[in-house]
Amino acid sequence: MLSERRLEVLRAIVQDYVGTEEPVGSKALTERHRLGVSPATVRNDMAALEDEGYIAQPHTSAGRIPTDKGYRLFVDKLAGVKPLSTPERRAIQNFLDGAVDLDDVVGRTVRLLAQLTRQVAVVQYPSLTRSTVRHVELLSMSPARVMLVLITDTGRVEQRMVDCPAPVSEESLADLRARLNSRVVGRRFSDVPQLVQDLPESFEQEDRATVSTVLATLLETLVEETEERLMIGGTANLTRFAHDFPLTIRPVLEALEEQVVLLKLLGEAKDSGMTVRIGHENAHEGLNSTSVVAVGYGSGDEAVAKLGVVGPTRMDYPGTMGAVRAVARYVGQILAES
Amino acid sequence: MLSERRLEVLRAIVQDYVGTEEPVGSKALTERHRLGVSPATVRNDMAALEDEGYIAQPHTSAGRIPTDKGYRLFVDKLAGVKPLSTPERRAIQNFLDGAVDLDDVVGRTVRLLAQLTRQVAVVQYPSLTRSTVRHVELLSMSPARVMLVLITDTGRVEQRMVDCPAPVSEESLADLRARLNSRVVGRRFSDVPQLVQDLPESFEQEDRATVSTVLATLLETLVEETEERLMIGGTANLTRFAHDFPLTIRPVLEALEEQVVLLKLLGEAKDSGMTVRIGHENAHEGLNSTSVVAVGYGSGDEAVAKLGVVGPTRMDYPGTMGAVRAVARYVGQILAES
DNA sequence: CCTGGCACTCGATGGACACGAGTGCCAGAA
């Protein structure tokens, strides 16, 4: 177990390094922090911290920088979450209040988060897995062609064209629409398959094939749309730590372009509470020198999706965590209102 | 007027510089191109080209690089459009054929274009200004709340919530839905306002306010959605020329995040034919060291939107133009089929 | 257990210098 003072030294190292972006030495530490001991003592502590793997030196005769393990300890034990100032909170609310639809909410959130944290923001669209069906609409486009429109309680709309095996009359379609909606409206996506299972049987022989086709497309849409979408922003902020360029920034940009990677990244975050993944804790190689701060958000008690930021491991964790948490909270409010 | 040989020298300079990314000197030029004259002669030609402003030298005693004006001449007079190889064409078609809906088409196009040109790709969603209405759907969510869903012939779906001034019956809603659709289906967006102008008057007194509200929301949606969306991809390709400029990459990333800027950029492109804007020809400051190659695409004869790439002024213009043109052509085909 | 002192390491900084690619100019040849 590390002594109280050594933890204090680690905290000081992290804070200084995050501020200056330069390796921090024993002398500078004692000058900038009231540790009450001499540089030599700090040096001993640093040697101990290095033995334990919390800090490292880039080269002999340079200062120390925190390792991933060091940041991990800092986040877990030494740092709180820095709450936002009142003006900041008010600005968030004002900015998000202006949104007109779901796309707009997500877009504004991403910009807001990028601006607040000065890092790359990632916001997942509200998930459909826990969503319920608000309405299913069927539109006849041509005799044997139907457009299926699915509307969810989070305000999302998805549409698919369905090519029917046989022409279908307006009456049959209206009938199907009515019966379908009476069964699935208000139900969860996951419950839909068994709720519509026996629906084809209740139709005339000639329409059964069509009904089955439409239902198949509906189920397919539900599954496909469970693979969720997301929006990112603030990539220009990557250039702020351009010293490491372009070796570092390139794989990050590549990772950010692969939605699959990002979705997995957010998926790994805990459902409740904040998740911080530091450096090599991220499975994806390109993100080994970045940290991810993510949190779930939702309109009610349950988290329906996640949002977060991606930045250098050398980031202001308390501030970032505060901003992420605050934004998630307000977005949840906005979604609940609409 | 420049002599034939001097133009040939300029072409050689552009080609070499694009290939090597290094200033090109007179000796290297005569070695790599069969100009049939000595380095000294080339030097004189280069001096003339520099006087005219087509090339410049970064410092004394370095080779020459093309200026924006030089690239302009190259694109206008010296370079053709390099057609893609047959395997490339086949790959494009295969890749685009797999798309399931509009989002997917645009997403695939962006990835394809980024990969082919190894630059940043920008694809505008098919425009609504020239689109027609395929269907308008009205759904009662609660007594005084209606959801308006607009479906366009390009497959886009937009929805809005409408808060009605008074409760509205299912019958009135069905009535409005039927009358509205009979008037606007198949019509252009721009024609809709006058087509529905007198619609409220034909309703009962008690429903008029509601009808007006719904129509207002519809018109609003039409206008709002005319402000078009777009998708970008391949930003990681920016790092390919990051050696020059962490200084350059930042404003470019910033510009790319502002959809307004990009939309204006594409908007400046000619409706038909290919548009190439080189360096300072771009109005936006952050893009002063990039070139934009854009072209319109559409399902029929008319261009419904634009797509293009953003890259360094030092790009392979013939190849890029060929890829952009080919992709636009195939996307048009895909859209026409669906 | 803390502190001051001391020798040592090693990256960063900057000057001196040689190298070479590339230029401009000029006189003579075609």
Next chain:
DNA sequence: TTCTGGCACTCGTGTCCATCGAGTGCCAGG
């Protein structure tokens, strides 16, 4: 008039080397 070979000059690049100083580890003494 146009092209060519030659020549002196410029200037950015790379190398070598000496210096500097921040920072370290270790040790003896309080």
